[in-house]
Amino acid sequence: MIIRRPDDIPSSEITSEAHYLARREFIARAAGLGAAFVGATLLGACGTRDGAAAAARGGPDSAGATPLDDKPNSFEDVTSYNNYYEFGTDKADPKANSGSLRTRPWTVEVAGLVKSPGRVAIDDFLKPHRLEDRIYRHRCVEAWSMVIPWRGIPLRDVITRLEPLPSAKFVQFTTLLDPRQMPGQQRNVLDWPYTDALRLDEAMHPLAFLATGLYGKSLPNQNGAPLRLVVPWKYGFKGVKAIVKIAFLDRQPATTWNVAAPNEYGFYANVNPDVDHPRWTQSRERRIGEFRRRETLMFNGYASQVASLYQGMDLRRNF
Ligand code: MTE
Numbered sequence: 001m002i003i004r005r006p007d008d009i010p011s012s013e014i015t016s017e018a019h020y021l022a023r024r025e026f027i028a029r030a031a032g033l034g035a036a037f038v039g040a041t042l043l044g045a046c047g048t049r050d051g052a053a054a055a056a057r058g059g060p061d062s063a064g065a066t067p068l069d070d071k072p073n074s075f076e077d078v079t080s081y082n083n084y085y086e087f088g089t090d091k092a093d094p095k096a097n098s099g100s101l102r103t104r105p106w107t108v109e110v111a112g113l114v115k116s117p118g119r120v121a122i123d124d125f126l127k128p129h130r131l132e133d134r135i136y137r138h139r140c141v142e143a144w145s146m147v148i149p150w151r152g153i154p155l156r157d158v159i160t161r162l163e164p165l166p167s168a169k170f171v172q173f174t175t176l177l178d179p180r181q182m183p184g185q186q187r188n189v190l191d192w193p194y195t196d197a198l199r200l201d202e203a204m205h206p207l208a209f210l211a212t213g214l215y216g217k218s219l220p221n222q223n224g225a226p227l228r229l230v231v232p233w234k235y236g237f238k239g240v241k242a243i244v245k246i247a248f249l250d251r252q253p254a255t256t257w258n259v260a261a262p263n264e265y266g267f268y269a270n271v272n273p274d275v276d277h278p279r280w281t282q283s284r285e286r287r288i289g290e291f292r293r294r295e296t297l298m299f300n301g302y303a304s305q306v307a308s309l310y311q312g313m314d315l316r317r318n319f
Helices: 017-030 035-043 051-057 059-065 075-080 093-100 122-126 155-162 256-260 303-310
Strands: 107-112 118-121 132-139 144-154 170-175 195-199 209-214 228-230 243-249 284-287
Touching (some): 075 144, 075 209, 107 122, 118 122, 132 228, 144 155, 155 209, 155 243, 195 256
Parallel strands (some): 107 243, 144 284
Antiparallel strands (some): 170 243
């Protein structure tokens, strides 16, 4: 039986959307910039099909190119419409059912081709790092999207600290396996535990992020507490939740969705409007909270930052 527990975060601690946006606007004004420009800077890309270039240039044209509606989704949207099959396959299930997950004590295992493999308590794992706030676009492979204000640590800072060996070429992230806490794991919908991976150079890209929070607060369970991956230029399924293991490998590992349906979900999973999912188009998306569909942007709008990672690769074959 699944018992619902109230959210871990007392409502007094939750920053309301209006308050959060007002605070961002205040920071922008203090810095002599418009709020829209802050959006452009943090998102790195807005407006045109490859708006990243415009945003990177800075100046009034990039601010002007930023659609005003490219603002963070509400806390409610972000925390009540999720994929997290460990808690059910419906979008409302993660919020309703993830109360059974205990996120302290929590251990992260560092494994494989790295200077000091071992297990460490999450708070010790996080302690050397300063938390940052990042607003990123989020595009699910199912053709819906959101804009999410994450809090966390650049992945490359963690990797640099862990010191992978020169032979390490991939980083693999694995979710907790505990069917008592994660009732969805009692069913064979996926090959548990959930896992995905990045090439080491992708993981070292400054946009790749390990989130511990959103909207300035701790991560709600349904969003991947206590630690989850965020790779904003890739489809959302790369964003492994409730990470218990980070392994450095010399070859590309199997990944959950690629094993489940290899012709539908590739290892790279880069957002690409030119490569359709076998069962639907990827050229458009529904931003949660909007009625009209938007055009999907190459690399989710981060092309000017990340396209060089894939130079010379056939992105139709390596989808
Ligand atoms: N992580 C785990 N462990 N289990 C999952 O089912 N779903 C993925 C990803 N991470 C999933 C997961 C998918 S398909 C998406 S789109 C995102 O989580 C959605 O959740 P978010 O909106 O909180 O990022």
